[in-house]
Amino acid sequence: MRFAAVLLTLVFSAAAFSAEDTDGPRYTASGSLMMPANYREWIFLSSGLGMTYGPNAPAPDAPQRFDNVFVNRTAYQSFQKTGIWPDKTVFVLEIRASQSKGSINQAGHFQTGVAAIEAEVKDGGKWTFFGFGAGDSAKEAKPFPRTERCYTCHAQNGAVDNTFVQFYPTLLPVAKAKGTFKDPEPK
Amino acid sequence: MRFAAVLLTLVFSAAAFSAEDTDGPRYTASGSLMMPANYREWIFLSSGLGMTYGPNAPAPDAPQRFDNVFVNRTAYQSFQKTGIWPDKTVFVLEIRASQSKGSINQAGHFQTGVAAIEAEVKDGGKWTFFGFGAGDSAKEAKPFPRTERCYTCHAQNGAVDNTFVQFYPTLLPVAKAKGTFKDPEPK
Numbered sequence: 001m002r003f004a005a006v007l008l009t010l011v012f013s014a015a016a017f018s019a020e021d022t023d024g025p026r027y028t029a030s031g032s033l034m035m036p037a038n039y040r041e042w043i044f045l046s047s048g049l050g051m052t053y054g055p056n057a058p059a060p061d062a063p064q065r066f067d068n069v070f071v072n073r074t075a076y077q078s079f080q081k082t083g084i085w086p087d088k089t090v091f092v093l094e095i096r097a098s099q100s101k102g103s104i105n106q107a108g109h110f111q112t113g114v115a116a117i118e119a120e121v122k123d124g125g126k127w128t129f130f131g132f133g134a135g136d137s138a139k140e141a142k143p144f145p146r147t148e149r150c151y152t153c154h155a156q157n158g159a160v161d162n163t164f165v166q167f168y169p170t171l172l173p174v175a176k177a178k179g180t181f182k183d184p185e186p187k
Numbered sequence: 188m189r190f191a192a193v194l195l196t197l198v199f200s201a202a203a204f205s206a207e208d209t210d211g212p213r214y215t216a217s218g219s220l221m222m223p224a225n226y227r228e229w230i231f232l233s234s235g236l237g238m239t240y241g242p243n244a245p246a247p248d249a250p251q252r253f254d255n256v257f258v259n260r261t262a263y264q265s266f267q268k269t270g271i272w273p274d275k276t277v278f279v280l281e282i283r284a285s286q287s288k289g290s291i292n293q294a295g296h297f298q299t300g301v302a303a304i305e306a307e308v309k310d311g312g313k314w315t316f317f318g319f320g321a322g323d324s325a326k327e328a329k330p331f332p333r334t335e336r337c338y339t340c341h342a343q344n345g346a347v348d349n350t351f352v353q354f355y356p357t358l359l360p361v362a363k364a365k366g367t368f369k370d371p372e373p374k
Contacts, residue, residue: 040357041260044231047253050295057293064295066234073228096356103353103371104344106244108237108251110354157291166290167297169283170227184290 023072024088025121032140033119033130036072039092043076045069045168049098049109054153066111068094069168075122079171083178085161091120117141120154120163127154127162157184210259211275212308219327220306220317223259226279230263232256232355236285236296241340253298255281256355262309266358270365272348276309304328307341307350314341314349344371 023042026034036042050064058065071079075089095116098109117132119141129150130141144150159166159182160175166184175181210229213221223229237251245252258266262276282303285296304319306328316337317328331337346353346369347362353371362368 041230041263043228044255044257046298047234047255048292048295048297049236049253051292051297052294053291058295066236068231068234070231076228103346103351104240104340105235105238105354107239108235108245110235110238111233111356113356153291159290164290167292169298169300 023074023090025090025123028140032142033121035117035132035139035141036090036092036119039070039072039090039094042070042072042092045071045171048167051167054149054157064098064109065115066096066098066109068096068111070094080174083160083175083180085122085163087122087125089122091163093118093120120150122162127151129154159184210261210277212277212310215327219329220308222304222319222326222328223277223279223306226257226259226277226281229257229259229279232258232358235354238354241336241344251285251296252302253283253285253296255283255298257281267361270347270362270367272309272350274309274312278307278350280305280307307337309349314338316341346371 023036026036028034047066047068049066050058051067052058070092072088072090075086078084078086094114095118096111097113097115099105099112100107100109102110116134117138119130119132121128121130129144129148131144132138132141154162154164158164159172160180165171165175165181172181210223213223215221234253234255236253237245238254239245257279259275259277262273265271265273281301282305283298284300284302286292286299287294287296289297303321304325306317306319308315308317316331316335318331319325319328341349341351345351346359347367352358352362352368359368
């Protein structure tokens with residue numbers, strides 16, 4: 001009886017572990033990407049402030065925003081071993097407002113509310129971008145049309161397979177070691 | 188036989204899951220904190236750039252640095268339910284250099300190499316700070332003496348139990364909902 005109870009516990013533990021492990025993309029019937037509920041518990045890749053490049057360049061006088069990049073744990077673990085992104089990779093780009101004076105902080109910038117959330121998903125060997133729009137209440141996102149500049153910019157300038165690994169300091173050495181790093185500005 | 192193999196798999200899965208779950212502090216025999224090998228897989232709380240407060244204020248003309256804050260998963264899950272930090276909470280403060288021009292980036296800042304790593308650990312109901320120093324190769328850190336200003340600054344100004352939850356946008360509403368948020372500047 002005690003053995004059966006232990007066995008049952010093990011079965012449920014293993015099942016729970018397995019369920020947490022399915023962190024790939026989920027879609028609505030109409031093909032929208034469902035917001036990954038727990039992306040803040042995924043792997044943090046890096047954060048920038050006021051980054052200015054390609055189609056995402058902010059206006060010179062716009063307030064500076066932070067961009068936090070997360071990737072699902074399963075894809076991250078695969079990348080650590082191979083230097084490439086497996087199918088069902090999900091990147092979440094979380095854009096947050098910044099504030100300078102607040103509490104005891106006097107200068108520099110810290111993060112405040114969500115301004116927008118976007119996602120980049122590899123599925124069926126193909127990358128697709130999704131925009132959840134402003135705020136953090138959106139629950140699903142339609143794909144950006146393939147004519148949007150994000151597609152060409154990522155394809156041309158992403159150091160590894162449509163992703164900006166050149167800006168993710170912990171992944172950059174992995175990609176270089178695995179030989180998958182493509183310098184977008186060869187010297 | 189097949190059942191036995193399945194059982195064995197379950198046992199090992201459960202054991203592996205359990206091992207990953209022990210993310211509390213580990214010490215050397217002399218009381219130094221051992222570097223948590225996988226803190227980059229912990230929960231990311233926030234990142235700031237050039238934050239200027241108390242004893243950590245940088246010189247006005249110093250290059251701006253990012254500070255990434257991570258907390259161990261077990262403590263984070265407990266905080267989500269209670270709004271307080273359990274014993275064996277480990278915060279890692281990772282300080283990184285910033286760069287403005289690089290690859291296709293023209294302005295703003297992105298993160299580059301590690302400048303220093305520090306930790307704040309709650310153990311036996313008491314918080315202790317540790318400094319791993321420059322670079323990312325340090326494997327252990329001695330505790331900062333209790334006369335260091337980090338102790339008084341965190342105790343006086345941390346919104347929740349010696350921690351700066353006022354700067355962690357996803358934890359702030361949790362602490363407010365649980366009634367554990369202490370405004371360091373009451374109005």
